[in-house]
Amino acid sequence: MNCHEIQKKDQAADPGAKGRGKTMNRTRCVLHAAGRGILVVLGNALYALTVRLFLMPADLVTGGTTGMALAVNRYTGLAVSDFVLAFNVLMLLVGWALLGRGFALTTVLSTFVYPAALKLLDGLFCDRVLTEDLWLCTVFSGLGIGLSLGMVIRAGASTGGMDIPPLVLNRFFHIPVSAGLYAFDILILMLQAVYSPVERLLYGIVLVFLYTVTLDKVLLMGKTRTEVKVISRCYPQIREAILTRLDRGVTMVCAESGYLKKPTQMVLSIISNRELPRLEQIIREIDPQSLIIVSRVSEVNGRGFTEKKEYLRRMQPDPEEMPENMQLGNGNGQQSSKF
16 A cells, blocks of 8 residues: 555545644655565565575576676676676666656665675675585575565565566567566576586576575465355354354355255355364354365455454344244344254
């Protein structure tokens, strides 16, 4: 959520506090931007630390700007951090000119922080090597690169460098970004393949796989949810139990049984992963014969998840619309325990 959205949300919630809330909104925007900036800096610092402690000592191959810098360093002796800085600045200017000022601003921090951190760590560690085990270097390189890239992307920023050419090709020649990234990475790996033994290339493939998987996990971290669909003749009671006992939202979906072609309703709810065992227990208590379908959802946005819950007055289910053995009331306004 950007600053403008935050301001609109606050004004809609309290129209009379527009003047009074300006300072508060400005503070929130500054804190929000500062938090994102800190995350970008930490991500780039971790990236530089990973490259310096594991990737470079093991002489592993990789793609992106770092892969180009390693190849240039091998052929010309130019420091990796110097090449990264020069190339990142060049790509920043290209992105500013061709992709616009808005995109360029998302790459400014990474353009300078990563090479600066790499230069600082290079001087700090000098010839220090944590391990000479190729497998350990490959594993920790993959984990570190994937985690650091995920931090930068989750902050809404870009690492710059070789991220920009595929976007330019997509803008002007409609070449898919993913295809452009793969093509450039292959070219960069070929530059390093000339001087790297086959064993290093195989470790490089494992490295790319590891940081790709880690990156995907980091991007989805904290966003995955569980989708539960319940088909049962006791759907009114299951609906009430989810609303009252789990405090989760429910959507009723009209359905029809396939064999008898009888109309019914399916209960649909999105819950956290930890709530699944409790929900299954509740459903089995109400109807042991119910059909429960569980699916993993990559991301959920909306009220109750990314926005604050809002409780509205709702109508109680009409007992006359439910079968006699599924009545919620027992005549005195209290819920019956007989299902």
